[in-house]
Amino acid sequence: MxxxxxxxxxxxxxxxxxxxxxxxxxxxxxxxxxxxxxxxxxxxxxxxxxxxxxxxxxxxxxxxxxxxxxxxxxxLATIEEKIETVAPSEVDLLGVCKEILSYPDYKELLPTGSAHPCIEAPAIRSLYAEIGRQSRQQANILSHYQLPPGEPLLVKQLAKLTQELGTPAPISELLVTHGAQQAISLALRATTQPGDIIAVESPCYFGTLLLLESLGLQAVEIPSCPRDGIKINALKEAIARWDIRAIIVTPNFANPTGSLMPLNARRDILTTPSTIPIIEDDVFGSLSYQPQLPSIRSLDTEQRVIYVNSLSKNLDSRLRIGWMLAGQYRQTIEKLLLCDNMGSLNLMQSAVGTFLSSGKYKAHLTRMTRVYQSNVKQFLTQFHQSASQYPKLKGRYRVVPVSGSFLLWIQLPEQTDCFALYRECKANKVSILPGSVFGTSGQYQHYFRISVANLSLYLNWKEGVELLVKLVAQHVEA
Structure with a gap:
């Protein structure tokens, strides 16, 4: 567009x-x-x-x-902070991520830690009804593997969705994957070798950092603006300094900041050396509150951008349906995909393909985007109102507004230990995600991430926000 x-x-x-x-x-x-x-x-x-x-x-x-x-x-007075580029380093986050990703066996007062979408919607019920129908049908046919690129109807529907997002999606390039995480893994394996340096925006989604750790890759963390995303000048300086072999970027509502890369930056990132592949993660792109900007892939004239997307953030994270436009790397990636899986999830792919062809998905997406926008506004209103009760919080925290998705990135004074805050919140049945998992050098220890996707499902959510702010105030004052 x-x-x-x-x-x-x-x-x-x-x-x-x-x-x-x-x-x-x-x-x-x-x-x-x-x-x-x-x-x-x-x-x-x-x-x-x-x-x-x-x-x-x-x-x-x-x-x-x-x-x-x-x-x-x-x-309103806000705290500002300058984040520097972190030199390439190995990643070591597995232990702490296993702790924070464990699912509680009790009902939370405020479930804002995990970035799972809201599934309380008529379209989701229709989706699972379709999964049930497909299950009964497949019980009566011979078992077989679903080979890459994936179930034909699903491939066609995903190409259509991608096209509607403004990204040309030749069916000949599209590959269905086990979520976006596998797609990024395949892209990295096709373009890099263990020990290579990968540029990521900082803060960076912890799943990407874990992936680099598992593949033996080094991360160079490029500073990003909470509003506009990765700083292109800092990226170019890093490229001039180190032998960077791939770039991973989320232009639409990056996790955790919710940043939205401006159009000029999307064009500018393509002026980096064309020998460096760009992996574009667009899992939140369809949850924009306003018309979408062109993807980096749609602006690419050199076939260097590998486009990645998923249904995990706008339908249900349990589906594990992702896809990628592999471009010039398709042959290598398809071989890796076949060797990894020896076939895909026939049941889920056929069910999701049929559901997408029903036309219910588009209305669901419109509905949920409005829900998330409302949840963000309500949460921030309550958070600021609650914070106003604590004089020492005034001007000592920062929440950057977002224009899409359901994530919020909250900054506290530099001496605040948000991992300790996370543990105390957990003890009080309030879930947040500590900022320490979004970097490799502890530079985000005084940040935390909030997800408001399921806020409206909890009648007492305002009390939960009040408790969260109370705990934040205690840690800021400590």
Missing amino acids: GTDLYRVKQSKYQSVIDYLRNAIESGVFQSGDKLPSIRQLSEQLSVSKNTVIRAYQELEAIGVLEAVSKSGYRV
Whole structure:
């Protein structure tokens, strides 16, 4: 989708929000500065006063601005931090990840630790009904392996979904995988050797770091902006300094920050040496609150981008249905895929292919995106309201607004130990994910990640947020 069309489709109040965010991030308005009055901004931007009011209210709800009695709005003070590029290093996260990924055997008060989607939806019930039908049908046919690229109907439907996301998806390039994790693993195995250096955005999804650990690869962590994603200049500096053999990037709503790479950065990353393959992870791309930007793959003219996607974040993580556009690496990757699996999950692939062809998926995606957007707004409103009860928290935490998915990245003062916070939260039946698992050098010890996917399913979630903030305040004050 072109950038002009992208701008046209934005709502007016969203354009005002973007204007204010850019002004704040560029330093035009700084922490504590008073913002233009509603009338002044309305005249300046040629929009209605109600549009400006809506924009100010949205930014207040997510903690960017604060209303001052009889004085309008001002920029809320936030903590800033400079993150440096971390030199290539081996990854060693397995032990701590096994601890935090263990599933509790009790009902949580606030289940915000795991990034699993909400499955309380009519389409999910239809999906599992289809899995049941396929199970009964397959009981009456001869057993066989489902060889790569995958079940034909599923391959066709996944190509269609990818095309609707703005990425040309030749069926001849598409391979069905056991989730996005296997797809990234296959891409790395096809393009690198043990000991090679891989560039990843920092903070980085812990599953990717674990994958590098298992393959004997080194990670060079490239600083990223919580709003705009990986810093392209820092990436280019790292490429000039080290022999980087592959780049892994999530342009749409990276895990954990929720960052969205701007269009100019998507183009700029393709100006890095064409000998370096780019693995584009797009598992959250379909959960955008606004029109999608073009994928890096769709901008690629040199066939160097390996595109990866999955149904784990927008249907059900238990399906383990992923896919990739392997491009020039398809032959190598298909061979690896066949040797790894000797065939795919016939039942799941045929059931999901039939479900996708029913037309229910698109309506489900629209519905869940609205749910996640509402959950983000409600969580942030409650979090900021609860935090206002603790004077020592004011200006000492930062939550970057997101424009898609259901993840939030929360920064606390540098001396805060969020792994200790995680353990205390767990003891109180509140789940968070400590930031320490999103880096290899402990640089995110004072961050934690929240998932609001299932927030609306818990009647007492506000009490859970209040308890979370109370625990945060105790650790910040410690």
